[in-house]
Each structure stands twice: as C-alpha cells, then as structure tokens.
Amino acid sequence: MQKLFLKICLIIVMSQGALCAKDYNASLFGIKSDGVTLNTPSIQKAIDFISEKGGGKLKFYVGRYLTGSIQLKSNVTIELNEGAVLVGTSSIYDYVGANGIKALIVADGQQNIGVSGKGVIEGQGPTVLEQIAKQIQKGYLQETISQASPALIALNNCTSINIEGFNLQNACGNVIALTACKQVRLAGLKIKSTTNKETKGLVFSKVDGIKLENLFIETVVSEIKSDGLSTNISLVNCQYASGKSLIFKN
C-alpha cells in the first residue's frame, strides 16, 4: 500500500516536472525596459536558456523593450503583459528571417511555441521603411523593399503554435506570416497596421490546422491572404475594422 502511494507520488512529481513550465522574468537576463537599450542578444540568450532548461515563459512587464530579430525556440512562450511593448528597432541590419521572410519574432522548425499576454508588439514600420529605402538607394542593401521589410512574426515549419491576446501594430512588412506550420491557434489578437499600404494582417501558406478566433484586423488593403494550399482552417468571430465579418477564399 505504501509502495503504491510512493509510486503515485513519484508519477505526480514527474508529470508536474514535465508539465510545469517555469516562468522567467526578463530582468533576470539583463533585458532593459528603457526603450533605448537594444536587447536582441539578451532576449535571445533568455530564449535559448529557457529552451535548454526544458521550456517555460519569458515574461515582460511594463516598459518598452527595443529589439531586433529574436528566434523563438521549442517550448518557449513570450508573455507580454499589460504595459509591455516589444519595439522593433529602426536599424535594419538587426533583422533576420525564417524561410526568407524577415521578422521581429522568427521561428524555424520549432515546436510548442507561443506569444501571449495583453501587451503590444510595435513595428515602427514607417521609420524602418525609411531606413530600408535609404540603404537600397545608397547601394549598401541589395534587396527589394518587400524582401527587406520585416514582418512582426514569421514562423516556418513549426508545430503547435499559440499566439494569443495582445496587440500588433505598425508592421513594416506583413504582420504575421506563417509557412508550412501545423496546429496553429491565433486568438484574441488586435492587429492595427495602416502605416504601410502593402501590409497584410495575416499571410499563410501550406499550413495544416489553423484556428482563427476573435481576431480584429485593420489594414489598408488586405487583411488575410492564403495561397490555397492550407488545410483544416477554422474561423470564429473574426472582424475587419470596416465592420464586415472576416471571410476569405482559400
């Protein structure tokens, strides 16, 4: 009887260990909320550290967190709490891409990843775009404007993704771009990105299993674009700013 009890205890403890992803505050890794310090390497270090330790949440609280591209790794969720703003740097050489799409948050070939909370991702689109144009004009940047324009989130070949709750604004490129991902859930996002006419709210291709719930999207021309190669798409209670409810042709 005692043995059985011990076994049960052991199972509970082990399962808790696996389930209980740990929380880490951004400040632990020296990430600064002053809006001036470029935090790219520190945030990346934090993500790598959490992923190596078995996963968990990287929590941001009130403040402006300036960063270039960060690469999300398996079992890590970025939590932007109320008042936390993740700000994309205006310095264009601080962005990298996933599958050729540059973005502030990128992930390639990762599993169980997420971005959540009630905070904001601010792309500084007009400023970034201006820098891109200048660098192309000078001949230092040998890309087209659309190649160089970073999205806010670009995920490629990832599985089990949850993006939920926060605000996304002023993207330079598209807001969210998904390619070859599986089991995607986008819920409760407020997307407002009208500074660049070309910006699309959500672009996805070859995605298998995508749930769109309670999205509000305001862009100039195109809210959602899919290339018709995606499967298992569900839409619940999504809206355009124009008032029409969200439908799209797959």
Added chain:
Amino acid sequence: MIYKNKITLFFFLLLGFQLSAKDYIATEFGVKNDGLTLNTCSIQKAIDFIHEHGGGRLVFESGNYVTGSIYLKSNVTLQLDYGATILGSTNPFDYVKDKKIGWMSMIFAVNQENIGITGKGIINGRGFTTANNMVNYIHRGVYVDPLKYDRPNETNRPQNIYFRECTNIKIIDITLKDPASWNQTYDQCKNLYVDHITVDSKSYWNNDGIDVVDCDGVVIKNSYFDAADDVLCFKSHSAQHMCQNVVVDNCVGRSSANGLKFGTVSRGGFKNFKVTNLTIYDTFRSAITFAAVDGGEIENIVIDGVRSINTGNVIYLRIGDRWSSRKKPYMKNITISNVYAEVPFGKPDAGYNFEGPIEDLPRNISPASIVGLVENKIQNVTLKNIQIVYPGSGNPLYAKRGLTPAELDGIPEMREAYPEFSQFKELPAWGFYVRHAEGITFENVTFTALKKDYRPSVVLDDVKNATFSGLVVNEPESVGKQQVFPYKTSNLIIK
C-alpha cells in the same frame, strides 16, 4: 625618358592603390554615434560590405559608437577619427565567445589579411561594468562559471581585440582603454605592425598592455602602456609555434605585474628579438622577465637601452619545468645592455587600480636573478653597461639567507612553480643572484645600495664560466666586504 615613364607608372600605381582603398563613413550604414544604440549588426554589415567590394576603410567620425562583438574581414581597416570612441557594450550577452578562439572579444578577426585599426580615436571596453554584470549573471544562474577568486574566468570576459591567424595587421595611433579581460591579443599572426598606440588597461583583473602569442614578424614602437597586468607580453600557447622576429622600440610601460615578459605560457618559445629604448616605471614586479617553464626555447634576444624606474625588480630569467610535457626548454644567447634602474624600498605600484598582491614575505629586497635548473642551465647571458640602484637595508632579523652550503642549497628549486622574481622568498644577495647557469658575462656593471645590507651584492651558485669586468659595487659601511660570493662555481674570472 624611360626614367620619367617609370615615375609616371609609379604615380599611377600609387593612385590605383589609393583608389582601391575606398573610405566608407560608418553612419552611412545606419550606425549611430549617440553612445546609446547597440550598433553590432550595422557595423558588421558595413565591414562585410566593404570586404565584398574590394576593401577600404570604415571611418568612424567623431562620436560615441556602442557595439558588441564584430568580426573584421580582409582588406578592411577601421579608421577611428579624432573624437571617435568605440564603446564596448556593458552587457556580456552582447559578446560572442568565438568557438575557435575560446575567448570573448569586442573586435575579432580570424584567418583574415590586410586588416587594421587606425586613427586617433579610442576603443573603450568599459570592462569594469561588463565584468561586474557578468558576475551578476553568474550569481543568478543564467551563465555558468566557477567564479574562482570571485571573478569570471578570463575567457568569459571580453577583450578589446583578439586576432587569430591573420596576416598583415596594422594597429596605428589608437587608444585602447578598459578591457574586461586581457586587452589586445594577436595569436599565430604574421606581420603585425603596432605604432604610436596608447593603452590604459587597469579596469579589471588580468588587464594587459598587449599580448603577442606565437606571432612571426612583429614591430611594436613608439607606444605607451599603463596596465594592471603585464605590459608587453609575449606568449607561446602552442608547442608547434613560437614568437619570432620581433622588434620593440621606444616604448614606455607601467604595470602592476611585469614590463617586458616572455611567458608565462611558454610552450614553443621566443627567438630573434631586438628590444631598444624601453622605459618601465612604477611597476610591481620585473622590468624584464623571461620564463621558459613550459618547454619553450628562448634564443637570440638583444635588449639595448632600458630605464627601469621605481620598479620592484629589474631582470628575472627563469627556466622551469611546469607544463614541459617532456620537451626540453632552453634559454641562451641573451644580451642586455645600457640599463639604468632604480629599485624602491616601498611598493612601486601603490595606489594604482588592481595593485599587485603583496606576497612571498618575509623577504628583504629581491636581487635581479638568473635561475635555471640543475640539468638545464641558462647559457650565454651578457650584461653590459648596467647600473642598478637598490635601497639596500636588508635586515637579517626580518629575513635571513646566509652563505653556508646548507643555506644556499636550502633555496628551493621550485621547478614546477609559477615563475616570479620573488618566488624563492629571501635570497642571499642584494644585487644579483645566479644559479644553474653557464657563460655569464658582466661587463661594466655597477650595483649601488643606498643603505648597508647584510648580504653580498652578487651570489653565484652552480655557475660555469662567469666573467666580471669593470664591476663596481657601492655600499655604505662595507669596506673589505666580499661582494661577489661564488659557490659550486668554476672558471670565475674577475678583471
């Protein structure tokens, strides 16, 4: 006419060379000079662009440029104009620990050629803050380091410069400040030219002046160094390589360790050095120290013209057997000439940041020393036109090493110890101590003690073929005192 054509040709060649070395202004690439923006990626982009477009100079005009680790590429020179400062980020996570090199640095170059850092600007590592931020990360558990002696390992703190296996390097006019680890390291490089640089390197533990490791073809001249650790430090990390063909001229240094140092890591060796017009002052340990303790070979070294003022020790030559791994080290053919030195009674680096540790006490003022091993003697050392002023006042009640066979044989060999002039504690001479050597020549050498010392000025122990000509010893209250004491010594000639 032919002559004129040649001139024209030369002119065009010169023009061509100047055209290919194009200038690019850093801010044009979006690099910010506000002292706040972390410019790592933009500076790297600029370097890559210049490298891919035929080379040239990346010019930093007046302003403050913050960066983390960047990699210099072939045919690119960083030009720091007067008023330009490259500020190292104070966040350790902004630096790369290079996989091949195994160290952190602000400016790396690996396997590149024709590279340089020039101009009257400053590179400021802000190392004290960076190192302390690293300590903080280690305590929080987000960076792993044993924190030995309550400091992060040297490899986990950024240097200002680390170049590895590069050819044709020019470091001219710049000021290097406050690294978190050593300062500037050139490792297995060929043709290194350092001219007119200023180094202020005493912000944290192990801050060196310059570290030259296993390099071939080195010129260091007209430069000033103020360092917590060694000033001009030549090392040999690889048993297959060595430091060779080196010229050092007209340099001034201050250190809480040593002035001109070979080692401590000394696996391959040091050959063909010419050091002229060297000034070392306020320095805690030795003005000149050569260590062959890891199997290295030291040969053909000429040092001519040294002023060593307020420096704890003048010359320390040592063969040891620390990490030799069966290699047989040797040290031979060394000439040191035209030296004027003053050794103080007090601590020469008192008041500087990161003072050298008071150690090996009790001992009276240590003499200059040449110490080999029983089976492995230091050979052919010539000391010419040397004048050393000591404080004297060696007090046998404080520490005593007499001249009896038992006392002289009782001096420990310390084969495997870290080599420092003070390692034997009290030595039996106040001017010069020589042990396990052959072919030692003192020519026109003057030792002065300002106060009476209980010891003789020179002790020779196990020395073959020692010649003194024109030896002058000045010591108060010492009429009739035997100033040169030979022990187990053969063929001693005093002219």
